[in-house]
Amino acid sequence: MTSLVDRPVKSDPDIFETEHRLRQGNYMRGESRNLRNLLEDDLALVVSLDLQMDFIVTELERLYREGLRAYGDPIIVNGKYEVEVREDRGKTPCPWGDRFFAPKTVVSARNLENGTILKYSLLGLHMIKRHGFFQGAQSPFRIEPSLLKKFFDL
Amino acid sequence: MVSIDYFIPALSMASLATSLAVIILLAEHFLMDYGEVELQVNDKTFKVKGGSTVLGTLKQEKIFLPSACGGRATCAYCKVKAVTGFGDILPTEAPLLTKEEVSQNIRLACQIKVKNNCAVTIPEELFSIKEFTARLDSVEYLTYDIKHFKFKLLSPSEIDFKAGQYVQFQSPPYGEVSESVYRAYSMSGRADARDVIELMVRLVPEGICTTYMFNHLKVGHEVSLTGPYGDFFLRDTDRKMVCIAGGSGMAPIRSILSGMTTGDIEKRRPVFLFGARARRDLFLLSEWAEFEAKHPGFRFIPALSGQEPGDDWSGETGRITDVIAKYVPDGRDFEAYLCGSPGMLNACVDVLRNLGVNEERIFYDKFG
Numbered sequence: 001m002t003s004l005v006d007r008p009v010k011s012d013p014d015i016f017e018t019e020h021r022l023r024q025g026n027y028m029r030g031e032s033r034n035l036r037n038l039l040e041d042d043l044a045l046v047v048s049l050d051l052q053m054d055f056i057v058t059e060l061e062r063l064y065r066e067g068l069r070a071y072g073d074p075i076i077v078n079g080k081y082e083v084e085v086r087e088d089r090g091k092t093p094c095p096w097g098d099r100f101f102a103p104k105t106v107v108s109a110r111n112l113e114n115g116t117i118l119k120y121s122l123l124g125l126h127m128i129k130r131h132g133f134f135q136g137a138q139s140p141f142r143i144e145p146s147l148l149k150k151f152f153d154l
Numbered sequence: 155m156v157s158i159d160y161f162i163p164a165l166s167m168a169s170l171a172t173s174l175a176v177i178i179l180l181a182e183h184f185l186m187d188y189g190e191v192e193l194q195v196n197d198k199t200f201k202v203k204g205g206s207t208v209l210g211t212l213k214q215e216k217i218f219l220p221s222a223c224g225g226r227a228t229c230a231y232c233k234v235k236a237v238t239g240f241g242d243i244l245p246t247e248a249p250l251l252t253k254e255e256v257s258q259n260i261r262l263a264c265q266i267k268v269k270n271n272c273a274v275t276i277p278e279e280l281f282s283i284k285e286f287t288a289r290l291d292s293v294e295y296l297t298y299d300i301k302h303f304k305f306k307l308l309s310p311s312e313i314d315f316k317a318g319q320y321v322q323f324q325s326p327p328y329g330e331v332s333e334s335v336y337r338a339y340s341m342s343g344r345a346d347a348r349d350v351i352e353l354m355v356r357l358v359p360e361g362i363c364t365t366y367m368f369n370h371l372k373v374g375h376e377v378s379l380t381g382p383y384g385d386f387f388l389r390d391t392d393r394k395m396v397c398i399a400g401g402s403g404m405a406p407i408r409s410i411l412s413g414m415t416t417g418d419i420e421k422r423r424p425v426f427l428f429g430a431r432a433r434r435d436l437f438l439l440s441e442w443a444e445f446e447a448k449h450p451g452f453r454f455i456p457a458l459s460g461q462e463p464g465d466d467w468s469g470e471t472g473r474i475t476d477v478i479a480k481y482v483p484d485g486r487d488f489e490a491y492l493c494g495s496p497g498m499l500n501a502c503v504d505v506l507r508n509l510g511v512n513e514e515r516i517f518y519d520k521f522g
Binding site: 029068070071072074091093104140141 | 226228229249250330331332333337338356358359360361400429431459460473474475495496497498501519
């Protein structure tokens with residue numbers, strides 16, 4: 001159990017309104033489950049995979065920061081990950097209504113040792129970190145917990 | 155494992171609060187009649203129907219404030235100075251205003267309402283912003299992910315803008331997208347071609363507006379734009395110029411340079427440093443070659459940071475930040491015009507500052 005995944009639910013009690021915004025913004029694409037069930041299922045997945053989300057979020061933030069230094073070019077981080085950060089102008093408000101504005105930035109990373117590819121947006125990273133929300137099954141920037149395990153060789 | 159059930163009581167309270175808010179809004183909409191009130195904007199007074207937001211009311215009066223979120227208090231572009239007639243800062247505004255802005259009575263026009271006689275001030279240049287209907291006349295790929303759109307203005311039929319400024323493009327609902335969205339794009343054409351708006355747009359992965367423009371917008375379709383906006387334009391000085399861009403950031407630089415007179419180019423000796431990863435990210439090379447041939451005082455310097463097999467490149471290599479010093483030997487003589495990704499902009503500003511360019515002479519779009 002991670003402390004990380006507890007936080008969001010407490011911080012956003014109005015889950016129906018949030019779910020409406022998430023669906024409008026395509027963050028729950030392909031989801032027949034409601035937000036509450038989706039959060040519960042992903043939480044269970046994280047626990048069953050024994051993912052330490054605080055560690056993973058820290059690492060994803062570090063890969064982003066390292067990648068940013070290459071201004072859009074690929075860069076090798078720790079000799080193990082090839083990271084490419086794409087920045088577009090503008091910001092996207094967090095649909096959870098917490099007044100967070102994420103730069104339109106997408107990180108593409110590849111584990112050079114096992115070939116696993118991970119693609120995440122800064123908004124997606126924020127939603128995991130603050131709200132325990134990995135996005136809907138068919139959302140373009142869903143971060144699959146099992147993929148995280150493989151990507152970080154956990 | 156913690157169950158999600160623990161937040162249900164809080165959820166009930168929140169639902170109650172939401173329900174009350176909806177009832178109050180409905181009551182206000184149907185029962186409250188504010189009648190006709192006076193809204194003063196700078197030195198102009200408008201008689202308007204009370205009850206709507208300042209943003210919406212000004213739009214009715216054909217005054218278009220920048221706004222990218224459709225009035226949902228997320229973009230914070232629509233700031234005005236409240237002079238009289240508005241209450242305290244609203245909870246929806248507070249996170250988007252700095253302490254300094256609050257002390258200066260800056261407010262979000264999309265949140266504050268015109269309920270009685272009131273007054274706001276806005277930058278004078280916003281009075282010249284118009285809403286345009288335009289028809290897409292041509293579209294072509296510049297690279298694999300950048301397109302060049304050329305719109306013919308229908309109504310009004312002409313736009314008066316300064317090279318370097320931007321417009322806001324309205325993307326209508328399509329597919330699973332249920333709402334219109336507005337996005338800012340720099341104009342890339344000459345300012346004296348008043349009946350045309352040219353845009354260079356890079357496809358944003360999963361971006362609502364660029365997906366519409368790339369996959370749904372066809373030649374002959376009519377679109378809505380507002381503008382011109384922005385304070386990124388050529389300053390009237392004699393200083394040497396360095397322009398730096400990457401990708402679709404070429405747009406406003408092209409607009410600025412192509413509108414300069416031969417005399418100005420000879421006097422200011424502009425150099426345009428364009429950063430790209432590989433040859434396939436370069437575009438309009440022949441256009442810039444022609445421009446160089448026509449204006450000996452101008453230089454176009456593309457630089458590739460990571461070549462691909464077969465690129466056969468003999469030009470500058472490395473990141474654009476590595477190339478700047480070679481062309482800006484003494485920054486004290488220079489003015490800089492930048493457009494690109496936020497990270498690239500920040501890095502270039504640092505390099506230019508270290509080379510002696512006065513920070514007040516470094517100009518770039520602020521809408522990133």
